[in-house]
Amino acid sequence: MAAPLSDGERRKQISVRGIAGLGDVAEVRKSFNRHLHFTLVKDRNVATPRDYFFALAHTVRDHLVGRWIRTQQHYYERDPKRIYYLSLEFYMGRTLQNTMVNLGLQNACDEAIYQVEYWDPSCRTGQTFPREGLRISISHGSLPETLCFDETKVPGDQKLKLLGLDLEELEEIEEDAGLGNGGLGRLAACFLDSMATLGLAAYGYGIRYEFGIFNQKIVDGWQVEEADDWLRYGNPWEKARPEYMLPVHFYGRVEHSPEGVKWVDTQVVLAMPYDTPVPGYKNNTVNTMRLWSAKAPNDFNLQEFNVGDYIEAVLDRNLAENISRVLYPNDNFFEGKELRLKQEYFVVAATLQDIIRRFKSSKFGCQDPVRTSFETFPDKVAIQLNDTHPALSIPELMRILVDVEKVDWDKAWEITKQTCAYTNHTVLPEALERWPVSMFEKLLPRHLEIIYALNQMHLDRVAALYPGDVDRLRRMSVIEEGDCKRINMAHLCVIGSHAVNGVARIHSDIVKNTVFKDFYELEPEKFQNKTNGITPRRWLLLCNPGLADVIAEKIGEGFVTDLSQLKKLLDFINDETFIRDVAKVKQENKLKFSAYLEEHYKVKINPSSMFDVQVKRIHEYKRQLLNCLHAITLYNRIRSDPSKSFVPRTIMIGGKAAPGYHMAKMIIKLITSIGEVVNNDPYVGDKLKVIFLENYRVSLAEKVIPAADLSQQISTAGTEASGTGNMKFMLNGALTIGTMDGANVEMAEEAGEENLFIFGMRVEDVEALDRRGYNAREYYERIPELRQAVDQIASGFFSPRDPGCFRDVVNMLMHHDRFKVFADYEAYIKCQGQVDQLFMDPREWTKKVIRNIACSGKFSSDRTITEYAREIWGVEPSDTKIPPPNLPRD
Numbered sequence: 001m002a003a004p005l006s007d008g009e010r011r012k013q014i015s016v017r018g019i020a021g022l023g024d025v026a027e028v029r030k031s032f033n034r035h036l037h038f039t040l041v042k043d044r045n046v047a048t049p050r051d052y053f054f055a056l057a058h059t060v061r062d063h064l065v066g067r068w069i070r071t072q073q074h075y076y077e078r079d080p081k082r083i084y085y086l087s088l089e090f091y092m093g094r095t096l097q098n099t100m101v102n103l104g105l106q107n108a109c110d111e112a113i114y115q116v117e118y119w120d121p122s123c124r125t126g127q128t129f130p131r132e133g134l135r136i137s138i139s140h141g142s143l144p145e146t147l148c149f150d151e152t153k154v155p156g157d158q159k160l161k162l163l164g165l166d167l168e169e170l171e172e173i174e175e176d177a178g179l180g181n182g183g184l185g186r187l188a189a190c191f192l193d194s195m196a197t198l199g200l201a202a203y204g205y206g207i208r209y210e211f212g213i214f215n216q217k218i219v220d221g222w223q224v225e226e227a228d229d230w231l232r233y234g235n236p237w238e239k240a241r242p243e244y245m246l247p248v249h250f251y252g253r254v255e256h257s258p259e260g261v262k263w264v265d266t267q268v269v270l271a272m273p274y275d276t277p278v279p280g281y282k283n284n285t286v287n288t289m290r291l292w293s294a295k296a297p298n299d300f301n302l303q304e305f306n307v308g309d310y311i312e313a314v315l316d317r318n319l320a321e322n323i324s325r326v327l328y329p330n331d332n333f334f335e336g337k338e339l340r341l342k343q344e345y346f347v348v349a350a351t352l353q354d355i356i357r358r359f360k361s362s363k364f365g366c367q368d369p370v371r372t373s374f375e376t377f378p379d380k381v382a383i384q385l386n387d388t389h390p391a392l393s394i395p396e397l398m399r400i401l402v403d404v405e406k407v408d409w410d411k412a413w414e415i416t417k418q419t420c421a422y423t424n425h426t427v428l429p430e431a432l433e434r435w436p437v438s439m440f441e442k443l444l445p446r447h448l449e450i451i452y453a454l455n456q457m458h459l460d461r462v463a464a465l466y467p468g469d470v471d472r473l474r475r476m477s478v479i480e481e482g483d484c485k486r487i488n489m490a491h492l493c494v495i496g497s498h499a500v501n502g503v504a505r506i507h508s509d510i511v512k513n514t515v516f517k518d519f520y521e522l523e524p525e526k527f528q529n530k531t532n533g534i535t536p537r538r539w540l541l542l543c544n545p546g547l548a549d550v551i552a553e554k555i556g557e558g559f560v561t562d563l564s565q566l567k568k569l570l571d572f573i574n575d576e577t578f579i580r581d582v583a584k585v586k587q588e589n590k591l592k593f594s595a596y597l598e599e600h601y602k603v604k605i606n607p608s609s610m611f612d613v614q615v616k617r618i619h620e621y622k623r624q625l626l627n628c629l630h631a632i633t634l635y636n637r638i639r640s641d642p643s644k645s646f647v648p649r650t651i652m653i654g655g656k657a658a659p660g661y662h663m664a665k666m667i668i669k670l671i672t673s674i675g676e677v678v679n680n681d682p683y684v685g686d687k688l689k690v691i692f693l694e695n696y697r698v699s700l701a702e703k704v705i706p707a708a709d710l711s712q713q714i715s716t717a718g719t720e721a722s723g724t725g726n727m728k729f730m731l732n733g734a735l736t737i738g739t740m741d742g743a744n745v746e747m748a749e750e751a752g753e754e755n756l757f758i759f760g761m762r763v764e765d766v767e768a769l770d771r772r773g774y775n776a777r778e779y780y781e782r783i784p785e786l787r788q789a790v791d792q793i794a795s796g797f798f799s800p801r802d803p804g805c806f807r808d809v810v811n812m813l814m815h816h817d818r819f820k821v822f823a824d825y826e827a828y829i830k831c832q833g834q835v836d837q838l839f840m841d842p843r844e845w846t847k848k849v850i851r852n853i854a855c856s857g858k859f860s861s862d863r864t865i866t867e868y869a870r871e872i873w874g875v876e877p878s879d880t881k882i883p884p885p886n887l888p889r890d
Helices: 007-017 025-043 049-078 096-104 106-115 167-173 183-198 309-313 316-326 338-360 393-404 409-419 437-443 445-465 470-476 489-495 503-515 517-522 535-542 544-554 563-572 577-600 626-642 662-679 699-708 723-733 744-751 764-770 776-782 783-796 807-815 821-839 840-852 861-873
Strands: 080-088 090-094 117-120 134-138 146-149 159-162 175-179 202-207 216-221 223-227 246-250 254-257 260-265 267-279 286-295 381-386 420-423 434-436 486-487 498-504 527-530 610-614 649-655 688-693 709-715 735-738
Touching: 025 049, 025 106, 025 735, 049 096, 049 106, 049 167, 080 183, 080 338, 090 183, 090 286, 090 699, 096 267, 096 434, 096 535, 117 216, 117 260, 134 649, 134 709, 146 159, 146 783, 167 202, 167 316, 175 535, 183 202, 183 286, 183 381, 183 535, 202 338, 202 699, 202 776, 223 662, 246 338, 254 409, 254 517, 260 393, 260 498, 267 316, 267 338, 286 316, 286 338, 309 316, 316 338, 338 393, 338 437, 381 393, 381 409, 381 517, 381 861, 393 409, 393 445, 409 420, 409 445, 409 527, 420 489, 434 437, 434 445, 437 445, 437 486, 445 470, 445 489, 445 649, 470 517, 470 821, 489 517, 498 503, 503 517, 503 744, 535 699, 535 723, 544 563, 544 577, 563 840, 577 699, 577 840, 610 821, 626 649, 626 662, 626 688, 626 783, 626 821, 649 699, 662 807, 699 723, 709 723, 723 735, 723 744, 735 744, 735 840, 744 840, 764 776, 776 783, 776 807, 776 821, 783 821, 840 861
Parallel strands: 080 202, 080 381, 117 146, 202 286, 381 420, 420 498, 498 527, 610 649, 610 709, 649 688, 709 735
Antiparallel strands: 090 175, 117 159, 134 146, 216 223, 246 267, 254 260, 267 286, 434 486
């Protein structure tokens, strides 16, 4: 089978249509040379691949900066309503390729770095280099040993040669910005891309974690965590803004006087902003993501130490700076640590000061306040709370308005509610934030007073509407009584926002009917649905250029900014050429990923096998265990009759387990143990492989998703809020096997349920089973293949050196399984049989793939953000192109 084309070769093929943009190659090459020259003059005489990466990153950044400045000028002059997206997570991944795609520079950069010229010193005839030249030693495999970059004339007896750098190799050098755990943080990243592409005056605000989501190593089948030192080599995309450093207060006490309320005797931590440009797609708009880093003030704790204990005092600065040190690695699980609460308040306090400064000084370059009244604040400011993590925005905005700006309490409350909106991301009770009152009392005493006052107003209103209904008051209170009094942050978000939304239709219905039922009855107009989406720039154009090219050939390039145009592909479902082209792209992606797996995992993959992929955080509710049971069942069937014809499969499971989540770590160990047995069984051969994808992250997702045939979205109905991986697979030509959960419901609606492999219980079935009582043993006794698989896990078949290794997994499945794995096993196995049947007919399989791609247009984050803009923020997206920096402004 022919080797797959590299993305670089493919980009060269498609550049005639300009989908990746040709740009000015000579200008890029000149800029690249200049950056490399000064990097090496300044530092040393040796060029490493990382030097080339930084030279290219700075070259691309040069194209951003002018547009960035012009965008901010544009906003200040027009003074639009500004959108502030507050999130404790931004899972950005890599930036270089995304920026090149959005600026239309990818082909120009590819060609330019290939064309970088050097003087070949082996061709000298006794002449020396000109004094201005820079001789560079190279440590890059087959590249020449010395280079000389100079813009002076090359002596006639010295030959110019091409350096021939490879863009893909340089892209691989970049560290992922892993400042998120999973879906919530990746959604925030997609939203930033869409807000810039839609021309919205939007800002992302979060924390610049020194260490992002941990790097996952698999050692002897177990997950081992390593710190993610992503800033070790520097970050070429960020700009420190020390001139906007702000104080954030903690601890202290509250003084009440006739003049008002003061929060005094506080400890101060400084918030240093780092700005990252966020370019829209080919519209010259460049928005800002501002991430805060904690710095100790110079007098930090010095006064608290005895005379002469200066060293201890300076060392103690770490206590303040720990706030932005590390991302908490929990996904859908609340951990009530004081440091986490500090992080949440830190980002909120710094951000609100910044928002208010910008609101007051609305003219470009203006330092003095031009607005002193807050009447128009909700007309100029929208704050979107990404889950409850930034919930403290509500009491903090109240504190600033009432205590600092002296706004009347009732007026301040109206302003706060009209400004803030809240997105709920989960219905799992263990994920909801409920902070101990005692922690608030110590850390944020003024905010506790404000929350008590807000809760009292809220309960007075409920009591007036439902007199005598004490139980309703208890259910709806922001303060939960009990042994440990707690603040329910979700309730605070609901009462303090003018809009509350879920992230898929089924999830929003659950939010209204169960989680916030009482609040929905009180204010039904507040509740909305905003089904999640993904950016088609990263999740099609960037990661799957072959498919993007085939689509553009048929329907033009408009789908990149209007994904609904993919509907036009329905006209080509029976087009034999198109069917062949789509299948060819998939096969090339599979060949490329097979080569990657062989290189990194030393495992030989059958590229003709079905690539069956489940990549997401490891969690019981996502039911990787159901996938494991299917793998074992397939293995047992092959073993029982090796001569029988089987559809070959490569089952790939990837994802990180929270370090303290015992069962999730056991699930990883089980997957790797099954792989150890299956992959080394000569009877099985290449009919079945089970691979755990180590250290799943954004940059790995960009490789595996385009190669997948089957996408596993198998959570228990009613537990996955939306999912966005499901959308990425659909857009990239994988078929979905899944339950009617999250956005799967709407995917089935768009493409037709018959074009997905839907199985298992619906939400109402799960509820009925709960009422009846779920008995795992019932299924275990009744289904022989299930019993055999569970017995193998229990007996140590997959862990011969430690037969009791999976005791806890089996015990959970048999006696404590909240997510009812066995109840869906039979339907799942049967459905997988239907997958096999269809896969044996490549033409029919590809026709279903085309239909899925054609019907994935709804799941663009551009559509999601347009709905947020119109229905929550009260702004209109714009397709106006800001003039580029080389043209005069209007």
